[in-house]
Amino acid sequence: MQHPEENPWQVKSETRVYDNPWISLTEYQVINPSGNPGIYGKIHFKNRAIGIVPLDADMNTYLVGQYRFVLNAYSWEIPEGGGPLADDPLAAAKRELLEETGLVAKNWTAIQRMHLSNSVSDELCMIYVATGLEQFEAEPEDTEQLIVNKVPFDEVYRMVCAGEILDSVTVAAVLKVKLLLLEGTLSL
Structure with missing residues (x-):
């Protein structure tokens, strides 16, 4: 299946909010795909x-x-x-x-x-x-x-x-x- 290769999200800034030996949480200031400003949180699994x-x-x-x-x-x-x-x-x-x-x-x-919760984390x-x-x-x-x-x-x-x-x-x-x-x- 074909899909766009370009990321429609623009990251303006990022702030590490939390970090421990298993996960980190980063908050991003973004411009969303519709062109509006917003925030997005990402849980990174280590x-x-x-x-x-x-x-x-x-x-x-x-x-x-x-x-x-x-x-x-x-x-x-x-x-x-x-x-x-x-x-x-x-x-x-x-x-x-x-x-x-x-x-x-x-x-x-x-x-x-499989990705376990790909709307908020990158856990594979x-x-x-x-x-x-x-x-x-x-x-x-x-x-x-x-x-x-x-x-x-x-x-x-x-x-x-x-x-x-x-x-x-x-x-x-x-x-x-x-x-x-x-x-x-x-x-x-």
Whole structure:
């Protein structure tokens, strides 16, 4: 599909409003595409989002439950986390899977790249399927209080379709895996 190459936004100035080890927030004074002045905020992520759908030989997967501070709610998700932008995303995925579940996988397939909230952030996400699983001891971070459940993949798919799982990375990953399974293009 063709689209314009030129950016219709003009940046007049920018101010760093907030910065921590994970994100920064910048406010821009802009001229918007219609020619009017305005402001725009951008959240820059210093890590790449990583999601993993681990699948065992019996088509079970693993959900990680944790209380999400920002949502003030409990959330069930696939194993996920972040990896520095300069690092190999697959290495980050392997680390996250071990950290959260204690699983090590022999086989890895990248299935999806996506922007998570492109109206306010530049966060990029990579999603993988991990197979050939072997169980070791989980190594959660001290900020994580996790519950890990082994669940049949079809049950997780049902939970996503019923709106019982709302995490965007999990929803996208589960729907993509289901599509690949139906198409017969995912090697297990």
